[in-house]
Amino acid sequence: MNNSFYLPExxxxxxxxxxxVSRVGSSSGLLAQYYSFKVPSNDDRAIVAVPDGTIDILFHCSDSAPTASVCGSVxxxxxxxxxxGSLYFGARFFPGTAKQILKSPLSKFTxxxxxxxDIQSNSDESVELICGAGSFDERISLFxxxxxxxxxxxxxxxxxxxxxxxxxxxxxxxxxxQALAEETGYSTRHVSNVFKKYVGISPKLFSRIVRFQRSFSLLRLQKKVTFADLAQNAGYYDQAHFINEFKEFSMNTPTQIIHGSFC
Structure with a gap:
């Protein structure tokens, strides 16, 4: 992630x-990433979803009961x-783009x-085809x-x-x-309402998510960096602010991530 491009993860x-496995999204510029994973059958831990400010369509590739769900940002x-023990396939949109396919205010999914x-009643056949495909590449093509x-x-x-x-x-x-509103000439209320409709959350929360996602990326790339330096590089007020927000958004401390002892 760099200063001008946000890739939700x-x-x-x-x-x-x-x-x-994962791959960058389609050339349309609306899809950020395709991914697939298998859930361990011998691990009782739940998997943590973190705020990412966007929409995923997640397919449960079950032989007997394939399903697909629209998952809004937590x-x-x-x-x-x-x-x-199940296989999942997902398509992740860039923030602000999923409304084109879902035809609903994205705040509905948050x-x-x-x-x-329940959103698109004619999706059954496509869901079965995508879930039943023989490879990751074929699922992408069908999606x-x-x-x-x-x-x-x-x-x-x-x-x-x-x-x-x-x-x-x-x-x-x-x-x-307030600064966003002043630059656009609209009121803060209008800016917030339109943002919630097309992104699903408020611009204030989205800003916090961008900062958190940046800090998580920096933490994984620079495991020897001090928390004080990381907090400053990611835009937090101080180290305590960084740690508290990191725990709120990831359910783990930065130390747990570094040592691989996350929940």
Missing amino acids: QPFFKLSTRQF KKGKQIEFKK DREILLD EKYYTHCNNDKDCTPSLISFLLKKINTSCGEIRV
Whole structure:
């Protein structure tokens, strides 16, 4: 992650699973990542979902009962009970882009997991095909056919949302909603309402998430860095602020992540 580009991640999907593979999203620029993992059958720990400010469509590739769910961003770290020994395939959108395929305000999905069939009643056949595919690459190909069929260019991301996301990303989350409003000429209330509709959460929370995701990335890349330096580099007020927010969003301390003793 750099100062002008935010790639939403779920680090525990990789750290706590097996056979994890991923690929950057489609050339459309709306999909951030495709990924797949297998849940260990001999590990009783739940897998932590962290706030990422975006939407995933997650497929449970079960032979007997394949399903797909629309998963909105959590607001703080949350333990997710995946089916032991099962294979999952996911498509993760960039923030502000999933409304084009879901045709609903994204705030509807925040902190929730809703079956795709409840959103798009004609999705059953595609879900079965994607879950039953023989490889990761084939699942990607089938999902992109489904996505292209559902996508509607008339419902594209407004320029206001693109501008707000860019300002938050380039500031690494260090910008106030009042400053965003002043730069756009809109009221803070209008900025917040539109942002929730297209991103799912408030711009203030999204800014905190960008900062947290940056700190997690830095922690994994620079394991010898001091927490004080990491807090400063990630944009926190001080070390205590960094540790408290890291625990809230990941359900772990930075030390646990460094030593691989996370829950």
